[in-house]
Every structure is written in structure tokens, then in C-alpha cells.
Amino acid sequence: MTSTRVLVVEDSPTLSAVYGSYLANEPYQLSFAENGSDAIELIKNNPPKLLILDLNLPDMDGMGILQYIHEHQIPTVVVVLTAHGSVDLAVEAMKFGAFDFISKPVEAKRLQITLRNAGNNHELKEIVDIFKERYERERYHGFIGSSPAMQSVYHIIENAAPSQATVFVTGESGTGKELCAEALHKQSPRSEKEFVALNCAAIPKELMESEIFGHVKGAFTGASKDRDGAATIANGGTLFLDELCEMDMELQSKILRFIQTGTFQKVGSSKLEKVNVRFVCATNKDPLREVQEGRFREDLYYRLHVIPIQLPALRERGSDILKIASKLLINISNEENKAFKKFSEPVNKIFLNYFWPGNIRQLENVIRNLVVLNNGGVVLPSMLPPPLNQENESCVIQSIVAHERAMPTTDNSAAVEQHHDVTPLWLVEKDAIEETVRFCDGNIPKAAALLEVSPSTIYRKKQTWDELEAKTL
């Protein structure tokens, strides 16, 4: 075990020697300073755990040293030595964070016990700090939230970040999967290099291979010059494959080879290139189900599914909802030049009880909507957009279903109704989405914004409808 470092700041060499002899049998490594500037130099360069501080120094008041430690939040525990009778000064020192004081002349036993207590205090402080850092984090990189569910996410990110192992992030839409991938990168030793995100749902299938691996001039029509792909740009850094389950099966086998060997060929080239990238991937589908249903390669799944991180839905994060909402309110109010500072209690209650199907992305949209359309300092329930402004939100869901049932059914839904009494939820959702897309003249990003989901969610859903319809026909 290493011995505790103790600095004795005392202008009298005789007294320093006396203190040294008192502490000779204690587990301390002593060093000495005879004046204030030497002491500060030593503290600055290598702060001791414990400091014995005489307040009467030739070049400065010992209180200045205490202040220095206090202001710079140096984790040194200070025991002050005071001349007989100057208790007021000692009290003053305690205000600046001194742990204890001893009146001169100092007795051996008193010095030993005080230092032992100070040492214990230091250790406890360290334990509390570590505990706080590990279990009471209010924020972590871009994340806001201190719920137990998020603490365990932070913990996994922290442990996984230094490794090369692939991380597989799952979670509902808008739960922060991309934020998680960014946090992994920033926390990792690769943070100085590039973080490259590729959205497998947003890039057309034919372009995807070239996006990942790059291409050479003339590889296909329009390839007018050589171009690096994400794999090359992310060399030494992190490659984030977002919406991974949307990747084409053929490309999945190329990716598998790339992951296994670290090598790839640019489109149109036979030259093998080698890079060192860390893979992080994300999906809001159930990847195992995708494997079982033959849409995702099993071998690729097991290659990638090394460290899973499941992001909890917003409704599972308790009062994190209010912390995130408050931060968003301040930020968005500033951006929009509005004066909103907080939510009224009834609004907090509504937020805590709402289901948040679109998670944090939906919360962002709700707050942006109310800030833009209203004025004031406090957010009231009447300012909330639907369905949050309804008294009972389950009534809203029921009313949507009732509305859908009352609407003339399409051929498909009629076919389904013959088998079931209730319209399947996917069909209710499909109708609602298609109606919004029609309302937006076929503009999917616009419809997605109104529905408070990402465009890729709509594209993804469109694909599953085709499959579901094929099954019901």
C-alpha cells in the first residue's frame, strides 16, 4: 500500500522537525515547506492528501493557501495550526474548508489523532465522489437523466467505450440511439478520429455499397471520380450503422466480410483495402425476430451483437421526463426568443402520465410546438398540443380507434374484419399515416414532422405493411 502524502507548512525548521518526530511511526510520507509560495508550488504540482498549515508564514498569510485550495477545489484535507488563543482565526479557517485546527503548542497524540481523522475524512470524500460519479449522474455526454435505467446505460457505455467490441443499440424510435453511438465514440480512445453515421433506411439500396466502401471513377454511371466511403473516412474512428435491419441481404454479406477481416473493395475496384474501425449499430426493430423471419443474416447478427445496449423508453425513466423537458424548454425558448422558464404543476403531471410513443423526439416536438405558438413564462395545460391537451389521453386513443372504425373500410381492412371483430392496430396506424401523407401531398418528411416521428419510421412501416397485407390477402 502507498503511504499517504502529508505536507507540513511551517516556517520554523525546529517545529517542523518536532512534528516529523511525532509522526515518525505513522504511515505518512512527509514533505516540508517553510513559506507560502513554496507550499503553493508543491500543492499545485502534486497535491498532498493532507496538509498541516501554520497560519503565520513569512511571505503570506496561511489563510491565502487555504483559499487557494478552496478556489481550485484541490482534494487536500487541511489541518490548521493556530497560536494559542486565536480561536476566531481558526473558525475563519474552517469556513474556508479547513478540516480541523490544533492550538499550539501541539501535542504528539493530538496531532496523530487529528491527522488520522483527516485521512479518514479524505477517504470517505473520495468514496462519495466515485459513488456520485457512477450512480448519480444527472447527465452523460448528450444524455440528460438520472433514472436507474439511464445510470445502467451510462455504465455500459463507459465500460464498452475503450473496447473494440461492436455495440448493438436497440430501443424504440426517438429514445436516443444515435446519441448513444456518439457517446460511445466520444468516450472512446478513438474520439479524435471521425464518427461516421450511415442510415441504412435513408440511403437507396443501389447507393449503399458505394456509401460504405466508396467507389472508383467509372464504377457506375455518374461515378466521375474516385470517392472514399464511410469505411475509409471512419478509419481509426467509429462507423455507426443506423437502422441496420433495413440493410439489403446482399450487402449484409459484404459487411460481414468487412467486419471479419477489416478489408473491403471499393465499388469497381479489385484492390483490397484495410482499415481499423469500431462498429456501432442500431435498430428499433427486434433484431432476433428479423433473423427468425429471414430478413437479417444470422451470422451477421451474432457478429454484431456483442455488447447490447437497450435504451429504455421515455415512459420508463420516471422524473427524467421533467428534467429533459425543462432543459429543452430553456433551449428552445432561447432559440425562439421566447420567455418560457418552466412548466406549471398540471403540465408536469400530464408529462409524467403520458405514454410518449415517440419518446424524446416527440417531447422535443411538443415543446417546440408550444413555445412557437404561445407566449408567457409558465407553460399551462391549455398551451399543449393534442393529444396532451385532452383531459384523459386514453380517451383520445379510444376516439382514434372509434374514428377509424367509423370510416369506410378499405378492401383490405374489410377482409381483416371478416376474421376479427377489431381492426388491427397496424391498420389503424397505417390509415392515420397515409391520411397525413396525403394531407402533405405525398411529402413524407413533412408528414413525419407532423406525426412527430422520423421519416425513416414511415419508410420502415411502409415496408412492414406490404408484408402484413401480403399475409392477410
Ligand SMILES: Nc1ncnc2c1ncn2[C@@H]1O[C@H](COP(=O)(O)OP(=O)(O)OP(=O)(O)O)[C@@H](O)[C@H]1O
Ligand atoms: N436522454 C436524453 N436527453 C436529452 N436529449 C435526448 C436524450 N435522448 C435523446 N435525446 C434527443 O432526442 C432526439 C432523438 O434522439 P436520437 O436521434 O438519438 O434517437 P433515435 O433513437 O436514434 O431515434 P430514431 O429511432 O427515430 O432514429 C435527439 O435530438 C437527441 O439529442
Ligand SMILES: [Mg+2]
Ligand atoms: Mg436514429
